[in-house]
Amino acid sequence: MTAPAYKRILLKLSGEALMGEDSYGINRATIDRMVSEVAEVVRLGVQVAVVIGGGNIFRGVAPAAAGMDRATADYMGMLATVMNALALQDAMRRQGLVSRVQSALNIEQVAEPYIRGKAMRYLEEGKVVIFGAGTGNPFFTTDTAAALRGMEMNVDVVLKATKVDGVYTDDPKTNPEAMRYQRLTFDEAIVKNLKVMDATALTLCRDQKMPLCVFSIFKEGALKRVVMGEDEGTLVQC
Numbered sequence: 001m002t003a004p005a006y007k008r009i010l011l012k013l014s015g016e017a018l019m020g021e022d023s024y025g026i027n028r029a030t031i032d033r034m035v036s037e038v039a040e041v042v043r044l045g046v047q048v049a050v051v052i053g054g055g056n057i058f059r060g061v062a063p064a065a066a067g068m069d070r071a072t073a074d075y076m077g078m079l080a081t082v083m084n085a086l087a088l089q090d091a092m093r094r095q096g097l098v099s100r101v102q103s104a105l106n107i108e109q110v111a112e113p114y115i116r117g118k119a120m121r122y123l124e125e126g127k128v129v130i131f132g133a134g135t136g137n138p139f140f141t142t143d144t145a146a147a148l149r150g151m152e153m154n155v156d157v158v159l160k161a162t163k164v165d166g167v168y169t170d171d172p173k174t175n176p177e178a179m180r181y182q183r184l185t186f187d188e189a190i191v192k193n194l195k196v197m198d199a200t201a202l203t204l205c206r207d208q209k210m211p212l213c214v215f216s217i218f219k220e221g222a223l224k225r226v227v228m229g230e231d232e233g234t235l236v237q238c
Protein backbone atom coordinates (compact mmCIF):
# COMPACT_ATOMS: atom_id res chain seq x y z
CA MET A 1 0.00 0.00 0.00
CA THR A 2 1.28 3.48 -0.82
CA ALA A 3 1.98 5.89 2.04
CA PRO A 4 -0.06 9.06 2.56
CA ALA A 5 1.36 12.14 0.85
CA TYR A 6 1.14 14.13 4.10
CA LYS A 7 2.09 13.23 7.67
CA ARG A 8 0.32 16.09 9.41
CA ILE A 9 -2.64 18.07 8.10
CA LEU A 10 -4.79 21.00 9.17
CA LEU A 11 -8.36 20.46 8.08
CA LYS A 12 -10.67 23.46 7.88
CA LEU A 13 -14.28 22.34 8.17
CA SER A 14 -16.86 24.88 7.18
CA GLY A 15 -19.55 25.51 9.76
CA GLU A 16 -22.09 25.81 7.00
CA ALA A 17 -21.27 22.33 5.76
CA LEU A 18 -22.39 20.93 9.14
CA MET A 19 -25.95 21.99 8.36
CA GLY A 20 -26.23 19.36 5.65
CA GLU A 21 -29.69 19.78 4.12
CA ASP A 22 -30.96 21.75 7.11
CA SER A 23 -31.22 25.54 7.08
CA TYR A 24 -29.53 26.05 10.43
CA GLY A 25 -27.50 24.26 13.10
CA ILE A 26 -25.87 20.87 13.07
CA ASN A 27 -27.16 17.91 11.08
CA ARG A 28 -26.38 14.67 12.91
CA ALA A 29 -25.97 12.49 9.83
CA THR A 30 -23.71 15.07 8.17
CA ILE A 31 -21.39 15.48 11.15
CA ASP A 32 -21.18 11.68 11.57
CA ARG A 33 -20.22 11.25 7.93
CA MET A 34 -17.53 13.95 8.18
CA VAL A 35 -16.11 12.29 11.26
CA SER A 36 -15.96 8.91 9.57
CA GLU A 37 -13.93 10.51 6.75
CA VAL A 38 -11.55 12.00 9.34
CA ALA A 39 -11.33 8.64 11.13
CA GLU A 40 -10.26 7.01 7.88
CA VAL A 41 -7.22 9.25 7.49
CA VAL A 42 -6.35 9.02 11.20
CA ARG A 43 -6.24 5.23 10.71
CA LEU A 44 -3.68 5.79 7.94
CA GLY A 45 -1.42 7.29 10.61
CA VAL A 46 -1.93 10.91 9.54
CA GLN A 47 -1.91 13.50 12.34
CA VAL A 48 -5.02 15.66 12.08
CA ALA A 49 -5.69 19.14 13.43
CA VAL A 50 -9.09 20.71 12.71
CA VAL A 51 -10.27 24.30 12.58
CA ILE A 52 -14.04 24.48 12.61
CA GLY A 53 -16.17 27.35 11.30
CA GLY A 54 -19.36 28.73 12.77
CA GLY A 55 -21.42 29.91 9.79
CA ASN A 56 -24.18 27.39 10.53
CA ILE A 57 -24.94 29.19 13.78
CA PHE A 58 -23.72 32.77 13.55
CA ARG A 59 -21.60 34.90 11.27
CA GLY A 60 -20.38 38.38 12.12
CA VAL A 61 -21.24 39.63 8.66
CA ALA A 62 -24.64 37.88 8.36
CA PRO A 63 -27.95 39.75 7.97
CA ALA A 64 -28.84 38.59 11.52
CA ALA A 65 -25.99 40.75 12.74
CA ALA A 66 -27.03 43.81 10.73
CA GLY A 67 -26.82 46.96 12.80
CA MET A 68 -24.75 45.23 15.49
CA ASP A 69 -21.35 46.37 16.52
CA ARG A 70 -19.08 44.32 14.26
CA ALA A 71 -16.66 43.21 16.98
CA THR A 72 -19.54 42.04 19.20
CA ALA A 73 -21.03 40.09 16.31
CA ASP A 74 -17.64 38.54 15.58
CA TYR A 75 -17.23 37.41 19.19
CA MET A 76 -20.64 35.75 18.88
CA GLY A 77 -19.40 34.05 15.71
CA MET A 78 -16.32 32.79 17.55
CA LEU A 79 -18.52 31.37 20.33
CA ALA A 80 -20.54 29.60 17.61
CA THR A 81 -17.36 27.86 16.44
CA VAL A 82 -16.78 26.62 20.01
CA MET A 83 -20.24 25.02 19.99
CA ASN A 84 -19.39 23.30 16.72
CA ALA A 85 -16.05 22.17 18.15
CA LEU A 86 -17.84 20.49 21.08
CA ALA A 87 -20.36 18.85 18.75
CA LEU A 88 -17.52 17.61 16.57
CA GLN A 89 -15.62 16.25 19.56
CA ASP A 90 -18.70 14.41 20.72
CA ALA A 91 -19.30 12.94 17.27
CA MET A 92 -15.66 11.79 17.27
CA ARG A 93 -16.07 10.20 20.68
CA ARG A 94 -19.07 8.23 19.40
CA GLN A 95 -16.88 6.83 16.63
CA GLY A 96 -14.01 5.97 18.96
CA LEU A 97 -11.72 8.84 17.90
CA VAL A 98 -9.85 10.58 20.70
CA SER A 99 -9.79 14.35 20.35
CA ARG A 100 -9.09 17.50 22.32
CA VAL A 101 -10.72 20.90 21.92
CA GLN A 102 -8.61 24.03 22.39
CA SER A 103 -10.23 27.45 22.33
CA ALA A 104 -8.62 30.72 21.32
CA LEU A 105 -10.97 32.48 23.76
CA ASN A 106 -10.73 31.56 27.43
CA ILE A 107 -13.82 29.60 28.46
CA GLU A 108 -12.06 27.23 30.79
CA GLN A 109 -15.11 25.35 32.04
CA VAL A 110 -15.88 24.44 28.46
CA ALA A 111 -12.59 23.88 26.67
CA GLU A 112 -8.91 24.07 27.39
CA PRO A 113 -7.12 27.20 26.19
CA TYR A 114 -4.99 27.15 23.09
CA ILE A 115 -1.47 26.13 24.08
CA ARG A 116 0.74 25.45 21.10
CA GLY A 117 3.08 22.96 22.77
CA LYS A 118 0.22 20.96 24.19
CA ALA A 119 -1.56 20.84 20.86
CA MET A 120 1.64 19.59 19.18
CA ARG A 121 1.96 16.91 21.84
CA TYR A 122 -1.62 15.72 21.28
CA LEU A 123 -0.95 15.44 17.56
CA GLU A 124 2.17 13.37 18.20
CA GLU A 125 0.06 11.09 20.39
CA GLY A 126 -2.34 10.54 17.52
CA LYS A 127 -5.16 12.60 19.05
CA VAL A 128 -7.20 14.89 16.83
CA VAL A 129 -6.95 18.51 17.96
CA ILE A 130 -9.98 20.70 17.29
CA PHE A 131 -9.34 24.43 17.41
CA GLY A 132 -12.36 26.53 18.39
CA ALA A 133 -12.93 30.31 18.50
CA GLY A 134 -10.97 30.97 15.32
CA THR A 135 -8.01 33.27 15.88
CA GLY A 136 -9.62 34.76 19.01
CA ASN A 137 -9.79 38.14 17.28
CA PRO A 138 -12.71 39.90 15.63
CA PHE A 139 -12.44 40.95 11.96
CA PHE A 140 -10.84 37.60 11.07
CA THR A 141 -12.31 34.38 9.73
CA THR A 142 -11.83 30.73 10.51
CA ASP A 143 -10.06 30.40 7.14
CA THR A 144 -7.38 32.72 8.52
CA ALA A 145 -7.37 30.71 11.76
CA ALA A 146 -6.78 27.59 9.65
CA ALA A 147 -3.79 29.17 7.91
CA LEU A 148 -2.41 30.45 11.23
CA ARG A 149 -2.83 27.24 13.23
CA GLY A 150 -1.60 25.22 10.27
CA MET A 151 1.65 27.14 10.32
CA GLU A 152 1.96 26.95 14.10
CA MET A 153 1.44 23.18 14.01
CA ASN A 154 4.01 22.82 11.19
CA VAL A 155 1.55 20.89 9.07
CA ASP A 156 2.41 19.72 5.56
CA VAL A 157 -0.75 21.14 4.03
CA VAL A 158 -3.90 23.11 4.89
CA LEU A 159 -7.02 21.42 3.56
CA LYS A 160 -10.12 23.50 3.08
CA ALA A 161 -13.19 21.27 3.04
CA THR A 162 -16.02 23.28 1.58
CA LYS A 163 -19.20 23.16 -0.48
CA VAL A 164 -17.45 23.21 -3.86
CA ASP A 165 -14.96 20.64 -5.12
CA GLY A 166 -12.13 23.08 -5.79
CA VAL A 167 -11.24 26.54 -7.00
CA TYR A 168 -13.06 27.57 -10.15
CA THR A 169 -12.44 30.25 -12.76
CA ASP A 170 -15.57 31.94 -11.37
CA ASP A 171 -18.12 31.21 -8.62
CA PRO A 172 -19.57 27.85 -9.75
CA LYS A 173 -22.78 28.53 -7.83
CA THR A 174 -23.63 31.49 -10.01
CA ASN A 175 -21.71 30.69 -13.21
CA PRO A 176 -22.34 27.19 -14.65
CA GLU A 177 -19.57 27.77 -17.24
CA ALA A 178 -16.91 28.04 -14.53
CA MET A 179 -14.07 25.50 -14.81
CA ARG A 180 -12.16 23.88 -11.96
CA TYR A 181 -8.42 24.45 -11.64
CA GLN A 182 -6.36 21.37 -10.85
CA ARG A 183 -3.46 23.51 -9.68
CA LEU A 184 -3.11 27.20 -9.08
CA THR A 185 -0.59 29.63 -7.62
CA PHE A 186 -1.46 31.89 -4.68
CA ASP A 187 -0.71 34.92 -6.82
CA GLU A 188 -3.22 33.79 -9.46
CA ALA A 189 -5.88 33.17 -6.81
CA ILE A 190 -5.30 36.59 -5.28
CA VAL A 191 -4.96 38.57 -8.52
CA LYS A 192 -7.99 36.89 -10.13
CA ASN A 193 -9.97 37.43 -6.91
CA LEU A 194 -11.17 33.82 -6.98
CA LYS A 195 -12.76 34.15 -3.54
CA VAL A 196 -12.52 30.61 -2.37
CA MET A 197 -10.69 31.68 0.74
CA ASP A 198 -10.34 35.19 2.07
CA ALA A 199 -7.35 37.26 1.01
CA THR A 200 -5.83 37.39 4.51
CA ALA A 201 -5.71 33.58 4.67
CA LEU A 202 -4.36 33.26 1.12
CA THR A 203 -1.64 35.85 1.71
CA LEU A 204 -0.59 34.18 4.95
CA CYS A 205 -0.29 30.79 3.20
CA ARG A 206 1.62 32.35 0.31
CA ASP A 207 4.09 34.20 2.53
CA GLN A 208 4.85 31.07 4.56
CA LYS A 209 4.82 28.80 1.48
CA MET A 210 2.10 26.64 2.99
CA PRO A 211 0.32 24.57 0.33
CA LEU A 212 -3.45 24.64 0.38
CA CYS A 213 -5.92 22.16 -1.04
CA VAL A 214 -9.56 23.06 -1.59
CA PHE A 215 -11.94 20.11 -1.91
CA SER A 216 -15.57 19.16 -1.38
CA ILE A 217 -16.75 17.91 1.97
CA PHE A 218 -19.81 16.40 0.30
CA LYS A 219 -17.85 14.05 -1.96
CA GLU A 220 -17.42 10.65 -0.36
CA GLY A 221 -13.80 9.60 0.17
CA ALA A 222 -12.46 12.96 -1.04
CA LEU A 223 -10.45 13.65 2.11
CA LYS A 224 -8.68 10.31 1.85
CA ARG A 225 -7.92 10.86 -1.83
CA VAL A 226 -6.44 14.29 -1.05
CA VAL A 227 -4.31 12.82 1.74
CA MET A 228 -3.09 10.05 -0.59
CA GLY A 229 -1.98 12.74 -3.05
CA GLU A 230 -4.53 11.80 -5.71
CA ASP A 231 -6.12 14.26 -8.11
CA GLU A 232 -8.90 15.73 -5.99
CA GLY A 233 -9.91 19.35 -5.55
CA THR A 234 -7.49 22.17 -6.32
CA LEU A 235 -3.94 22.44 -5.01
CA VAL A 236 -2.84 26.04 -4.45
CA GLN A 237 0.92 26.54 -4.16
CA CYS A 238 3.59 29.21 -4.61
Ligand SMILES: Nc1ncnc2c1ncn2[C@@H]1O[C@H](COP(=O)(O)OP(=O)(O)O)[C@@H](O)[C@H]1O
Nearest residue numbers: 014162163166167168169170171173194195196
Ligand atom coordinates in the same frame (compact mmCIF):
# COMPACT_ATOMS: atom_id res chain seq x y z
N1 LIG B 1 -13.58 31.01 -7.97
C1 LIG B 1 -14.27 30.27 -7.11
N2 LIG B 1 -14.03 28.93 -7.03
C2 LIG B 1 -14.72 28.18 -6.13
N3 LIG B 1 -15.68 28.67 -5.31
C3 LIG B 1 -15.96 29.98 -5.34
C4 LIG B 1 -15.28 30.85 -6.25
N4 LIG B 1 -15.75 32.10 -6.06
C5 LIG B 1 -16.69 32.03 -5.10
N5 LIG B 1 -16.83 30.76 -4.66
C6 LIG B 1 -17.78 30.36 -3.61
O1 LIG B 1 -17.03 30.22 -2.41
C7 LIG B 1 -17.72 29.35 -1.54
C8 LIG B 1 -16.74 28.73 -0.55
O2 LIG B 1 -16.21 29.75 0.25
P1 LIG B 1 -16.73 30.13 1.71
O3 LIG B 1 -18.06 30.78 1.67
O4 LIG B 1 -15.59 30.85 2.35
O5 LIG B 1 -16.90 28.67 2.33
P2 LIG B 1 -16.82 28.16 3.81
O6 LIG B 1 -18.17 28.41 4.41
O7 LIG B 1 -16.55 26.72 3.52
O8 LIG B 1 -15.68 28.84 4.50
C9 LIG B 1 -18.34 28.30 -2.45
O9 LIG B 1 -19.60 27.90 -1.96
C10 LIG B 1 -18.45 29.01 -3.81
O10 LIG B 1 -19.80 29.22 -4.19
Ligand SMILES: O=c1ccn([C@@H]2O[C@H](COP(=O)(O)OP(=O)(O)O)[C@@H](O)[C@H]2O)c(=O)[nH]1
Nearest residue numbers: 015053054055060074077078134135141142
Ligand atom coordinates in the same frame (compact mmCIF):
# COMPACT_ATOMS: atom_id res chain seq x y z
O1 LIG C 1 -10.73 34.45 13.98
C1 LIG C 1 -11.96 34.57 13.85
C2 LIG C 1 -12.78 33.53 13.34
C3 LIG C 1 -14.15 33.72 13.26
N1 LIG C 1 -14.73 34.91 13.66
C4 LIG C 1 -16.20 35.08 13.63
O2 LIG C 1 -16.83 33.79 13.59
C5 LIG C 1 -17.74 33.71 12.49
C6 LIG C 1 -17.82 32.28 11.99
O3 LIG C 1 -16.66 31.87 11.30
P1 LIG C 1 -16.62 31.65 9.71
O4 LIG C 1 -17.53 32.60 9.02
O5 LIG C 1 -15.19 31.68 9.28
O6 LIG C 1 -17.19 30.18 9.61
P2 LIG C 1 -17.47 29.27 8.31
O7 LIG C 1 -17.54 30.15 7.10
O8 LIG C 1 -16.36 28.31 8.19
O9 LIG C 1 -18.74 28.56 8.62
C7 LIG C 1 -17.21 34.71 11.49
O10 LIG C 1 -18.21 35.17 10.61
C8 LIG C 1 -16.71 35.83 12.41
O11 LIG C 1 -17.81 36.63 12.82
C9 LIG C 1 -13.92 35.94 14.12
O12 LIG C 1 -14.41 37.01 14.44
N2 LIG C 1 -12.57 35.74 14.21
